[in-house]
Amino acid sequence: MQPMTYRLQDCARLGRIGLAVGTLVVTSVVVHADTQALLPADQAEILTLDDWADSVWTAGLDGDSLRLKDLIAVPPAPLADTKQADGYRDRLGQWQRTQAHAAAELSEARSEALASLRESYEQGNLTESLKHAVAYQELLQEFDLALEHKDVRMAVNKAAAQVEGLIESGDLMQAQEILFMLKTAYEDTDRLAEFQVYDNRHEEIATQLQLLRRYEPERFYEMYRERAVARGDDVADIRAFNPALADRWRQEVGGVRVDILRSVLDTAAPEHINSQGWEPLMSGGIDALQSLAVTPMINETFPGLSDPAATQAWSSGLEMIDREMKIAFDSLGKKSSVSRHVGREVIDRISELNAQTVKLPDSVIWREFGDGAMDELDRFTEVIWPYDIEDFNRQMQGEFIGIGVYIEETELGEIRIVSPLEGKPANLAGIQSGDIVLDVDGETTSGWSLRDAVREITGPQGTDVTLGIQRQNEESRLEFKIVRDRIRMHTVKGWDLRGLDEEGNPDWNWFIDSDERIGYIRMTGFDQQTYGDLLGAISAMRSERGMPSGLILDLRHNPGGLLETAVNVSNLFVDEGRIVSGEDRFGEASFYATARKRKAYLAGTPVVVLINNGSASASEIVAGCLQAHDAAIVVGARSFGKGSVQTVHPITDNAKLKLTTQYYRLPSADGVTAGRMVHKVQGKSDWGVEPDLIVGMTPEQIVESIKIQRWAELQQAPSDWNEEESGAWTAPEIETLLEDGLDPQLHTALILLQARAYGDHATMADSR
Secondary structure, three states: OOOOEEEOOOOOOOOOHHHHOOOOOOOOOOOOOOOOOOEOHHHOOOOOHHHHHHHHHHHHHHOOHHHHHHHHHOOEOOOOOHHHHHHHHHHHHHHHHHHHHHHHHHHHHHHHHHHHHHHHHHOOOHHHHHHHHHHHHHHHOOHHHHHOOHHHHHHHHHHHHHHHHHHHOOOHHHHHHHHHHHHHHHOOOOOHHHHHHHHHHHHHHHHHHHHHHHHOHHHHHHHHHHHHHHHOOOOOOOOOOOHHHOOOHHHHOOOOOHHHHHHHHHHHHHHOOOOOOHHHHHHHHHHHHHHHHHOOOHHHOOHHHHOHHHHHHHHHHHHHHHHHHHHHHHHHOOOHHHHHHHHHHHHHHHHHHHHHOOOOOHHHHHHHHHHHHHHOOOOOOEEEOOOOHHHHHHHHHOEEEEOOEEEEEOOOOOEEEEEEOOOOHHHHHOOOOOOEEEEEOOEEOOOOOHHHHHHHHOOOOOOEEEEEEEOOOOOOOEEEEEEOEEEEOOOEEOOEEEEEOOOOOEEEEOEEEOOOOEEEEEEOOEOOOHHHHHHHHHHHHHHHHOOOOEEEEEOOOOOOEOHHHHHHHHHHHOOOOEEEEEEOOOOOEEEEEEOOHHHOOOOOOOEEEEEOOOOOOHHHHHHHHHHHOOOOEEEEOOOOOOOEEEEEEEEEOOEEEEEEEEEEEOOOOOOOOOOOEOOOOOOOOOOOOOOOEEOOOOHHHHHHHHHHHHHHHHOOOOOOOOHHHHOOOOOOOOOHHHHOOOOHHHHHHHHHHHHHHHHHHHHHHHHO
């Protein structure tokens, strides 16, 4: 049997993140001091420069924002080297302008959210009004208080009253949108009961839409288009339905067998972190099969569902099996061997019932049952079916042979370029984000799955592949001939991309402040290559200007990755003590990771870690560990709260089970008491990593800062750029993030390190 591997699941669905563009938005750390002067030495006898720098850093570690803003605004003047004082004064002034700008932006954004809410409500656009209500919650950061605002309640109440009518009328898409907004409005509030009602209802409707998309894609397309028209979207770019998608479901269920399902259940029932035995798994599977009976219009794909009598017999039979199963579990107990026998008998009875009633393909039955069973456990547990195994294995490796693009399948079945990787063949050939792949080597992509596209685009190193592209604002088809190469998924990035080396790898400027030797590293994931790349970045800094005097570690929007990599990264900055530990379902320690002094190359280096609610899993291990050991100041917004570990179990040669088997616990500050559990549990307020210093960003700032980073890396115009209207495109300067006040979180991290460096340099000058 293959060895099991631990993976901290990448979080594809980050709660409110989709509505607030990726971060929690809270009150900025605003410095109100108007002075730009440094306090003369004879008026600041209490603190020397060295003491002042230490006090600034300690205030940051303690999360004492009031003391921090008082200290950082008016440091003691040095006895010598006024150039250092002038330099710090300029940097301080720039940061103060950023903070003032951020506070004004936040206040304006709150007012605009409420105004847009009222306008959308008056226009009868419930979805939009709820979207602005949730945005107001994010901007206020007092979710319960925001929920009681009269305009927010007005929108929420009307939506709640109308959503069931939308479902009854068959408008599932708008119903899903509204239910998602409603559950999000109640999430993280004291109204847990309401949240659970809307969360459950949303999952029911989302499941029906997923079934439609898989088994009746033409009707799904019609609903998609109808909803786009109702929203007032421009539907000119929505291509006609592709008939080749009609039978794509056969690929998605291909290779699914009942023996795979049995093995999955045999593993999941006893080993899940919150295991309740077989009963909830079997009930979840039966509920999923019931959804097949109630989902409208998929009877065109499965004729057996067109027979009302057969469908009723199927539904009634499932109810009876579920009822008798629960009686059996109650009477026979929940011992593993007994439960397993009952579970397997249920599977056999379902197979017989199907043969006698609706006669669905066995592969459909077992895939839907398996997915429904895993949904009962947690959202990070899933079966990797034969259809998905190739892509899963590729993600785990961190490198492959291809052209260097992220691609996705749209809801309408198109293959779309999400982003070309900087310096890779696709990027160098001119492929752009948003491009639609029409054909590969002359073969149309109509009806292709994402797996099909990956298989055809990748290939032997050094061979050619030709992509036919449809691009926005281009009338004719474009064609690009690209040479395949080995692709490294770089997860470690610097401040400013200077160019590419001879092998096409990025050549970064790693210093955000080269004068003070303050480094900047942005990590986008934790794969098998990350730790080595991070060491390479530090080596490059040392070769260029010496070891950094301080370092910004940007973990925002980093969904996580491998546990081992998170431990190695943390150990770079922590030379002793616990890094992280795991707990199994019995609350017993399942593993300990302890720092090794010989690997702590950066211990003692001043570090600021940036996080937001897109920082999850492995990111939270690093941020939480460094925070607990006072090895870094953590700045930004509370992290996502994904503190579970998934174990990947081989099921067959072409199927795996990714199962949540452990929760991880961060180290405690004193090293004696139990550390914090990071995993978010509904109804509890203590989860995630809380920053030492909470600094806010508006959604507009987030969107703009992400765009600037991406465009500065790619050095190419976005696909929707119109030269006739906007002129020739030039890549933005990355310094715009600081100069225009677009990233107050980053700027706060920088001024903390600049203050530390000012104290150190000025003290050295005075001592001479």
